Amino acid sequence: MKALQIIKYGEIKDSLSFNEVSKPTVQANDVLIEVKAAAINPIDKSIILGNLQGMLPIPLPSTSAYDVSGIVIETGNEVSNFEIGDLVYSRVPQEQMGTLAEFVAVTSEAVSKKPGNISFEEAASLPLTGLTALQSLEYAGIKENDKVLIHAGSGGVGSFAIQYAKAKGAYVYTTTSTSNLEWVKELGADRIIDYKTEDYKSIVKDVDIVFDTLGQSYSLESFEVVKTGGIVVSVVGPLDVASAKMFGMADYKLPAELAKASSEKNAEYKFIFMHPNGAHLNEIKSLVEDEKIKPIIDKVYPFSDSIEAFTHLASGRAKGKIVIKIS
Amino acid sequence: MEDLINKIKKRLHLRPEAEEFLYSISKEKTLSKGEVLIRQGQIVKKTFFVISGCLRSYCIDKNGKEHTLLFAIKDWWISDYIAIHTNELATLTVECLIESQVIEFNAKELDGIHSRFPEFESYQRHNLERHVVSLQKRILNQLQLSAAERYDLFLKQYPDIEQHTRNFHIASYLGITQQSLSRIRVEKVKK
Numbered sequence: 028m029k030a031l032q033i034i035k036y037g038e039i040k041d042s043l044s045f046n047e048v049s050k051p052t053v054q055a056n057d058v059l060i061e062v063k064a065a066a067i068n069p070i071d072k073s074i075i076l077g078n079l080q081g082m083l084p085i086p087l088p089s090t091s092a093y094d095v096s097g098i099v100i101e102t103g104n105e106v107s108n109f110e111i112g113d114l115v116y117s118r119v120p121q122e123q124m125g126t127l128a129e130f131v132a133v134t135s136e137a138v139s140k141k142p143g144n145i146s147f148e149e150a151a152s153l154p155l156t157g158l159t160a161l162q163s164l165e166y167a168g169i170k171e172n173d174k175v176l177i178h179a180g181s182g183g184v185g186s187f188a189i190q191y192a193k194a195k196g197a198y199v200y201t202t203t204s205t206s207n208l209e210w211v212k213e214l215g216a217d218r219i220i221d222y223k224t225e226d227y228k229s230i231v232k233d234v235d236i237v238f239d240t241l242g243q244s245y246s247l248e249s250f251e252v253v254k255t256g257g258i259v260v261s262v263v264g265p266l267d268v269a270s271a272k273m274f275g276m277a278d279y280k281l282p283a284e285l286a287k288a289s290s291e292k293n294a295e296y297k298f299i300f301m302h303p304n305g306a307h308l309n310e311i312k313s314l315v316e317d318e319k320i321k322p323i324i325d326k327v328y329p330f331s332d333s334i335e336a337f338t339h340l341a342s343g344r345a346k347g348k349i350v351i352k353i354s
Numbered sequence: 355m356e357d358l359i360n361k362i363k364k365r366l367h368l369r370p371e372a373e374e375f376l377y378s379i380s381k382e383k384t385l386s387k388g389e390v391l392i393r394q395g396q397i398v399k400k401t402f403f404v405i406s407g408c409l410r411s412y413c414i415d416k417n418g419k420e421h422t423l424l425f426a427i428k429d430w431w432i433s434d435y436i437a438i439h440t441n442e443l444a445t446l447t448v449e450c451l452i453e454s455q456v457i458e459f460n461a462k463e464l465d466g467i468h469s470r471f472p473e474f475e476s477y478q479r480h481n482l483e484r485h486v487v488s489l490q491k492r493i494l495n496q497l498q499l500s501a502a503e504r505y506d507l508f509l510k511q512y513p514d515i516e517q518h519t520r521n522f523h524i525a526s527y528l529g530i531t532q533q534s535l536s537r538i539r540v541e542k543v544k545k
Contacts, residue, residue: 063418110390111395112395114414141418143414143420143526144419144420144522144525144532145419146419148417150418317522318521
């Protein structure tokens with residue numbers, strides 16, 4: 028089968044190649060998906076550039092990407108919740124990475140039926156960003172009437188998080204740039220802050236949850252706007268102790284300033300690692316079918332133009348997800 | 355099953371051996387929400403009579419989107435008749451929308467019942483005529499009525515269905531977007 032593979036680390040154009048590889052075989056708990064569409068995310072670009080070699084060592088060549096939608100064409104012996112012909116979507120686990128291919132084998136626990144009211148391309152755009160937003164906001168215990176700050180409302184995770192938080196009945200503040208104000212407004216955020224003309228710290232006060240999708244100074248600044256006893260969840264800031272432990276860093280300590288800010292506000296700092304989860308994707312399916320959440324797509328590329336799609340991703344100018352139509 | 359037998363008895367003289375035959379080719383089933391009875395791409399051998407609940411048949415287009423062909427509530431039949439009568443693989447999926455009770459029939463045996471028991475011939479023809487009428491109406495409505503008119507007719511045909519179905523099921527039956535369906539509902543409230 029045809030697959031887009033990472034053949035070395037470095038510049039996108041030099042590091043990706045269409046290769047003929049063998050079709051994956053299914054393990055007892057796997058389903059084999061005939062890929063209709065795949066989506067690419069910033070992490071895919073970071074892997075190609077070699078920025079994640081320490082954290083995510085992958086053997087080269089490896090097929091790229093994690094997000095997929097398609098049709099189940101084979102099931103492992105122990106799979107009971109899917110049948111051949113099911114239309115599904117998934118964020119495949121690390122060890123099964125490789126959705127930019129004609130087929131991918133995925134553990135059934137990471138798979139869900141796709142929402143019935145959207146196309147394969149739209150469904151492929153949802154898993155990674157959707158799971159990241161859902162798991163972060165659910166860890167934070169989001170509930171009706173909570174005040175939530177979501178940074179970077181026009182990003183993949185941010186745009187999903189706004190819609191998810193609104194579906195949960197929260198009051199949503201979000202930041203974005205002037206050029207994105209209009210379409211971010213349509214996602215339903217209550218107060219959109221144009222970071223080019225407004226200082227979010229003078230507008231946002233005492234929120235229950237800050238969802239940090241930017242990292243760097245934003246992680247620390249979150250404690251200026253979170254309420255006493257609130258929570259800051261981050262997907263890009265410094266690791267917290269629990270997640271550092273997962274990486275074998277036993278004596279890791281939170282950066283001193285962050286620890287101090289967190290303790291002064293009696294507000295928790297939590298780093299979230301998105302984990303593949305079919306049950307969570309099933310929740311997202313219901314929200315999409317009820318039109319609480321809409322997929323936001325910047326552009327759909329044919330499989331043959333995948334490398335161009337990565338170049339577009341790397342430009343950072345996409346307004347929504349970049350999807351690749353495989354078949 | 356008794357209910358269906360009684361309905362048949364109102365229309366024809368049902369001999370005990372014919373009744374016995376009906377029992378031999380059928381099975382009552384309780385289905386849970388989400389259960390799939392027929393799956394697109396598979397061979398179809400069964401047809402279902404709904405005792406209670408609500409089922410839906412739909413096709414999936416090449417983009418992966420669902421289009422609802424019909425909802426089956428109490429006393430309706432549902433299956434993929436194209437697959438049954440042409441021996442092709444299913445083009446429809448039939449799923450259960452709420453907990454439902456159905457009688458599952460072996461479709462070929464049921465179809466051929468009139469060769470064993472000729473009294474079924476007019477009964478089957480009558481059922482077929484009703485089915486053709488309903489399909490023809492559905493096509494004509496789709497061609498010539500506005501979305502709001504189609505929604506009104508839909509509510510008359512399926513009075514309680516909105517409790518059991520999702521908006522996207524109804525929108526995909528009417529061939530409109532969910533936003534259009536919401537707009538039509540708002541307009542109805544204003545009237």
